Amino acid sequence: MTQRHPEICEVAPRDGFQSIMAPLPTDEKIAIIRDLAATGCTRIEIGSFVSPKAVPQMADMADIVDGVRDLPARLSALVPNQRGAQAALSAGITDMVYVFSISETHNQNNVRQSVAQSLDGLARIVTDLPARTRLRVDLATAFDCPFDGAIGQGTVLDAVRAVTQIAPHAEVAFCDTTGRANPFVVAARFAAAIALPQTQANTWAFHGHDTFGQGVANAMAAWHSGVNVFDTAAAGLGGCPFAPGATGNTATEDLVFAFNEGGLPTGIDIGLLLQTADRIHALPGGITGSHLRHVPRHRAA
């Protein structure tokens, strides 16, 4: 087995900004994305192509893309349906994140579709996808649903089979939407999915929240099960606006600290990252949750 390297996918501009109701200035969003790229971060989820009526914060996506497309990082955008995928492609997005929830109730609440409809949508998107476009599929509520409670492993593996049959080369993410997963279930669920014969050409990501204090521990569990890509938000900004009580993306700085200090460098400069996290923390209306940002700076970086 070749040496593995962890890769951070910064989601503050998507999962973080969407948690702030009042639209932020487009220039400030662009400046933050540029700052994030300057930390050495190689992947940034810069927003989502959704109805501006549903999420007014994302109404300026075309301008955002224009303001950051020269950056060397992989810039992805989230889409919940075919219309969003078309808009993303039109804007020049080449890293697409398609999202749906394992939980029927949450999927109806989040993207107004049944799981079967979301799978149909994925199939249509894959058919139309330009060859150069990379696809990630985010499986939301892959452990726990704010409405239905615990999601069983069998249900998740069924979804993985359906998704990987449609998209055998996609990156697949298990999203701990509520932050209620524990390190043991994270380890077991990824190990089971990665062992499926039909997923051998897929790659894996973990999107974790720190709401229950398990954020870094769950990411470590995913890493040891073979996951290389981790979604986190600088300053711990955000949560899921459709999941009551679910705030708190895992702070990028907390997870980068674990990897960098542990001898698995992420390529991200902690000092620059903490400066950007401070800028994000200062955004009006945002809820943040970081550990590293609160220790004396000379001890953290």
Place this chain on the structure above:
Amino acid sequence: MTQRHPEICEVAPRDGFQSIMAPLPTDEKIAIIRDLAATGCTRIEIGSFVSPKAVPQMADMADIVDGVRDLPARLSALVPNQRGAQAALSAGITDMVYVFSISETHNQNNVRQSVAQSLDGLARIVTDLPARTRLRVDLATAFDCPFDGAIGQGTVLDAVRAVTQIAPHAEVAFCDTTGRANPFVVAARFAAAIALPQTQANTWAFHGHDTFGQGVANAMAAWHSGVNVFDTAAAGLGGCPFAPGATGNTATEDLVFAFNEGGLPTGIDIGLLLQTADRIHALPGGITGSHLRHVPRHRAA
């Protein structure tokens, strides 16, 4: 290998209370220790036998012991020297925790002794120890020192060799005094210590802080390396009063959540624990840091 079970050693009454400068009412301390035992917690560090001039908060230890000695939990007390050990034995303590720091600078600051003097003190205590008394040795700054920075693995293993030669049946704890350890170094350091031929009759504990957001992840790393005993403080009360910037014991509720939800029950009732954590959080002058206490109660328990 027999099935392992995690055991929580609750340290809020020692590492937590000592972080509060103004003495708390003895009755309230006793009530909290009794509440902690009622959660199902089987081990509680109820305080330290130290100079009341150095730590006025611990001046009422004899009364505390009298107020809790009927409890079914194992009740331990921390001692930094022979005088403290004598006082603990006189009070009827049968679970003794002897502490010194791997870092010379920190040991001088914390217990006013060199490491060699602390090892001599341990040898004298072991000689005098009644047969029924259980011994834990806490190795403070086993990863990082607030004054000297990173502590190397060789230095720690040298200390482990010295300690286990003196106390071949003791429980040995690596203490992340500053919270700056990462999960990879925790895993490696315990694995190396547990593999030493001369430590085969010792058992192991991890005393972690969450200051850098690594608390639960570090405990998980220790668990997977073979550690069964975890020091945590309900509500995350406290820190090390002699380590600048080091606040934040890992919250008991955050770690109990990981184990209980992960199918490794600690025997602790999360609902009762959260009630006690609320009571601890309400203590005047305390600094707490918990995740689980902030999520809607029906989701946590």
